[in-house]
Amino acid sequence: MTADVDLDGLTYLLPELSTREAFAELEAARRAAEQTPPKFTIIPEPEFPHMWPHPKGGIARFPCALGCGWAHEHDSFADDPEPISLPLSAGAEEIGRIFGERAERRAARVRASVEDAIRSHFADEHPGQEPPERRIA
Numbered sequence: 001m002t003a004d005v006d007l008d009g010l011t012y013l014l015p016e017l018s019t020r021e022a023f024a025e026l027e028a029a030r031r032a033a034e035q036t037p038p039k040f041t042i043i044p045e046p047e048f049p050h051m052w053p054h055p056k057g058g059i060a061r062f063p064c065a066l067g068c069g070w071a072h073e074h075d076s077f078a079d080d081p082e083p084i085s086l087p088l089s090a091g092a093e094e095i096g097r098i099f100g101e102r103a104e105r106r107a108a109r110v111r112a113s114v115e116d117a118i119r120s121h122f123a124d125e126h127p128g129q130e131p132p133e134r135r136i137a
């Protein structure tokens, strides 16, 4: 049995929607998306000045949103101090959960580190000015 056969079998089990029902589902999804509060960040879009396999290929640069020339550099290849620890009895679902939670913790640490650097830069070089926010969702 191939993955395509599995997908065909699953698709067969789904109820067939009329155009009206499909439109109602799309409308409901659109309304739900509108009601989700927007998310903002002070972290600018990163730049990746060096591509792998360059020795600095893991460097992500977060330039000052005011264009003063400063940038916070984060080496995404270097940081990962948290050891990976898996129980020997862990199944695929638990392994996935452990890696997912670990990735969330790492992402939160990186975000906090970049935000701290940006706030510190603004306090030193652009006193009295808040870092501008951009919408991310």
Ligand SMILES: [Zn+2]
Pocket (backbone or CB within 6 Å): 064, 065, 066, 067, 068, 069, 070, 121, 125, 126
């Ligand atoms: Zn600046």
